[in-house]
Amino acid sequence: xxxxxxxxxxxxxxxxxxxxxxxxxxxxxxxxxxxxxxxxxxxxxxxxxxxxxxxxxxxxxxxxxxxxxxxxxxxxxxxxxxxxxxxxxxxxxxxxxxxxxxxxxxxxxxxxxxxxxxxxxxxxxxxxxxxxxxxxxxxxxxxxxxxxxxxxxxxxxxxxxxxxxxxxxxxxxxxxxxxxxxxxxxxxxxxxxxxxxxxxxxxxxxxxxxxxxxxxxxxxxxxxxxxxxxxxxxxxxxxxxxxxxxxxxxxxxxxxxxxxxxxxxxxxxxxxxxxxxxxxxxxxxxxxxxxxxxxxxxxxxxxxxxxxxxxxxxxxxxxxxxxxxxxxxxxxxxxxxxxxxxxxxxxxxxxxxxxxxxxxxxxxxxxxxxxxxxxxxxxxxxxxxxxxxxxxxxxxxxxxxxxxxxxxxxxxxxxxxxxxxxxxxxxxxx
DNA sequence: TCTGGGGTCCTAGGACCC
DNA sequence: TCTGGGGTCCTAGGACCC
Numbered sequence: 001x002x003x004x005x006x007x008x009x010x011x012x013x014x015x016x017x018x019x020x021x022x023x024x025x026x027x028x029x030x031x032x033x034x035x036x037x038x039x040x041x042x043x044x045x046x047x048x049x050x051x052x053x054x055x056x057x058x059x060x061x062x063x064x065x066x067x068x069x070x071x072x073x074x075x076x077x078x079x080x081x082x083x084x085x086x087x088x089x090x091x092x093x094x095x096x097x098x099x100x101x102x103x104x105x106x107x108x109x110x111x112x113x114x115x116x117x118x119x120x121x122x123x124x125x126x127x128x129x130x131x132x133x134x135x136x137x138x139x140x141x142x143x144x145x146x147x148x149x150x151x152x153x154x155x156x157x158x159x160x161x162x163x164x165x166x167x168x169x170x171x172x173x174x175x176x177x178x179x180x181x182x183x184x185x186x187x188x189x190x191x192x193x194x195x196x197x198x199x200x201x202x203x204x205x206x207x208x209x210x211x212x213x214x215x216x217x218x219x220x221x222x223x224x225x226x227x228x229x230x231x232x233x234x235x236x237x238x239x240x241x242x243x244x245x246x247x248x249x250x251x252x253x254x255x256x257x258x259x260x261x262x263x264x265x266x267x268x269x270x271x272x273x274x275x276x277x278x279x280x281x282x283x284x285x286x287x288x289x290x291x292x293x294x295x296x297x298x299x300x301x302x303x304x305x306x307x308x309x310x311x312x313x314x315x316x317x318x319x320x321x322x323x324x325x326x327x328x329x330x331x332x333x334x335x336x337x338x339x340x341x342x343x344x345x346x347x348x349x350x351x352x353x354x355x356x357x358x359x360x361x362x363x364x365x366x367x368x369x370x371x372x373x374x375x376x377x378x379x380x381x382x383x384x385x386x387x388x389x390x391x392x393x394x395x396x397x398x399x400x401x402x403x404x405x406x407x408x409x410x411x412x413x414x415x416x417x418x419x420x421x422x423x424x425x426x427x428x429x430x
Numbered sequence: 431t432c433t434g435g436g437g438t439c440c441t442a443g444g445a446c447c448c
Numbered sequence: 449t450c451t452g453g454g455g456t457c458c459t460a461g462g463a464c465c466c
Contacts, residue, residue, distance in 0.1 A: 039452035046448095046452070064450040080452085107448045196446050227458055229446075256454055263449095305451055352453090410450090 008241055009120075009146060009173050011113045011127060012153040013096055013134075015089075016141045016161060018109035019047035022088045023078050025139035026418045026426055034075040038063050041260045041409040042079055079411040087419045091138050099130050104245045112150060114245055127169045146171040150243045151236035154193040155183060155211065184212035184237065194233035199226055211237055251358070252289060257282040258352025261407040264303070265348040271300065272335060273402035278353040279334045280397060283327040284388070286355060287381060292323035294357030296330060298337040303349035314341040323359050326377045327384070330355075331400055 015021060019037040024030045034051035038044065044060050055073050057066055063077075070077060089108045097103055102114035119126040127144045134142050145157025152172055160170040172180055190200035192211050202225060208214050215237045223231045232242040257278040265271050275298060286293060297317030302309060316337045324330065334353055384396050416424035 041450090041452065043450075043452050060452085062451040067450090110448080194446070198445065227445080229458070250456095252455085254455070258453065260452070303451090409452095 007116065007148070008245075009115045009123065009148060010150050010153045010241075010245070011100075011115050011123075011130075011144055011146045012106075012150070012157045013111050013113065013130065013142050013144050014157050014161065015092060015109035016143055017047055017049050018089075018140070019078075019080060019085055020049040020052070021140050022085050023076075023081075023415055024049070025088070027415070030076055034073060035078070036070070036075055037078045037080055038413065039080060041262060042412055043260065046080065077413045079414040081415050081417065083417045083420050084415065088138065088140065092134055092140055092142070095134050095137055096130065099126075099133075102245055102247055104247050105249075112153070112245055115146070123173065124169050124171050127171075128167065131168050142168070144169045146173050148173050148239055149236040149241040150245075151193050151233055152180075152239070155187055155237075158187070158191065159183065180239075181212055184215065185210050187211040189214055192233065192237070194229060199230065202226075251360075252291065253356075253358060255282045255285050255291075255293070255355040255358070256352060257285075258299075258350065258354075259409055260350045261348065262410045263407065265351070265407045266346070268342055268344070270402070270407050271338065271342060271348060271351060272400065273405060274351050274407055275334050275338050275353060276331050276398060276400040276402075277405070278351065279331045280327055280401060282353050282355050283325060283330050283381075284385060284393070286358070287325045287361075287385060290361045291358045292325040292361045293320070293330070293355035294323040294359060295319045295355070296333050296337070297354045297356065298334050298341070298352070299354070300338075300341065300348050300351040302346050309347055310345070312343060312346045316341050317354075317356070319357070323357070325361055326381060328398060329377075331398055335400070 020035045023035055023037065030049075032051065033049070034055055034057075035049040036045050036052050036057060037047040039046045042063055044062055045057060045066065046060065048057050048059065052075055055069055055075070057069060057075070063070075069075070085108060092109075093103075093105055093111060096111050096113065100113040100115060100118060104112040106112055115123055115126070123146055127146060131142055131144060134140060143157055143160040145153045145155065145160050146169070147153040147156050156170040156172045160166050160168055172183065188200075188210055189195050189203045189208060190197065192214070195203070195214075203209075203214065206217075208217060215234060217234065219231060219234065222234050226233075235242050259274070259278070261274065265274065279296075283293075295317055297315055299313070299315035301313035302311050304311065304313075318333060318337055320333065387396050388394070418424060418426055
């Protein structure tokens with residue numbers, strides 16, 4: 001679309017406590033109970049049911065810090081199961097697509113819809129129908145915020161989520177100034193979309209505490225201290241739409257594959273395995289989008305939370321002679337880079353690979369002197385990808401990634417892949 | 431006597447998002 | 449014992465060129 005007028009009506013649909021809700025859909029004993037989902041490596045808490053929030057369990061806090069509260073209150077704990085969440089997301093988005101032709105898939109659990117011309121005399125009713133349809137067909141609860149800019153729709157959504165009295169839908173698109181200001185006054189700056197920790201601190205330092213006060217700051221100050229991004233946020237809060245609906249996915253610019261290790265890595269062989277593994281994952285995603293990488297970088301780091309240990313981190317990148325999507329070549333480049341920055345004598349906690357300068361794969365020039373080598377490589381990758389698609393992502397892999405992978409991440413509490421693996425479907429007892 | 435300066439490109443770092 | 453991963457965009461400042 002890319003076009004909007006001052007009368008565009010945006011709705012933001014946001015799944016409530018998405019990962020926790022996904023776990024609940026397939027596990028009725030979790031209904032009404034506190035549930036949390038952990039990040040990779042079972043490191044931090046990244047999703048909480050309302051019951052878990054009520055216990056004071058905060059977002060992004062390390063799991064081990066909350067263990068006491070969790071055990072005392074019988075909180076159900078899950079490692080993140082992205083296969084399940086990705087599949088549930090696809091189902092929710094498919095349903096939302098039927099409610100408006102103009103949709104932006106903003107994240108795994110959020111979408112913007114443009115609602116102009118659709119039931120304009122009863123937008124709230126229309127959105128309540130969206131909500132109950134998603135609930136009925138997927139079991140996922142959503143909240144909906146409606147306004148004339150995306151930033152205001154975010155604010156409306158916050159209210160819809162926090163105050164059940166609104167029935168899950170808040171419409172700010174057609175309220176008078178006084179009422180809108182009332183909402184803005186109750187919104188602390190750090191909860192505004194586009195204002196993070198640093199800017200919130202800066203604003204507080206300048207005695208600006210809520211969204212209403214922020215809209216009255218001088219534009220010059222905002223631009224100077226928060227860049228044009230901050231200025232856009234300010235204008236959007238005032239009601240001027242500056243952020244368009246982006247309804248066609250933009251080509252990706254970088255692909256990152258990185259992990260914290262399940263336990264420290266202290267020898268080159270294991271780091272070599274890990275980096276090979278990350279290249280393998282990144283290259284598979286590259287090919288899935290029909291892209292090739294013109295630049296690769298590798299990085300590693302020790303555990304920054306353990307200042308008593310010797311610290312070291314480094315990264316290095318290399319521009320390839322020609323873009324490629326061929327895993328074995330990318331692994332060779334990555335390992336050559338790794339050798340330049342790897343130093344013995346450290347306990348490494350993290351490593352990763354970043355693919356840059358991505359170009360569409362079909363414009364890569366055929367090297368006329370390689371005797372069709374590129375064609376053979378392409379055919380090989382296609383075969384590997386389709387086998388891994390059918391049989392699981394590590395069925396065929398380069399030997400350099402290792403067999404045992406002692407460094408692999410922890411996933412102590414993983415739920416089954418209910419929707420995407422024949423072996424793990426729910427069993428119904430009759 | 432007097433030793434430029436403007437434009438462009440690139441990169442690293444910092445901010446934000448979910 | 450234990451602290452996520454994957455992205456985007458913007459800006460300042462250095463390198464380089466003429």
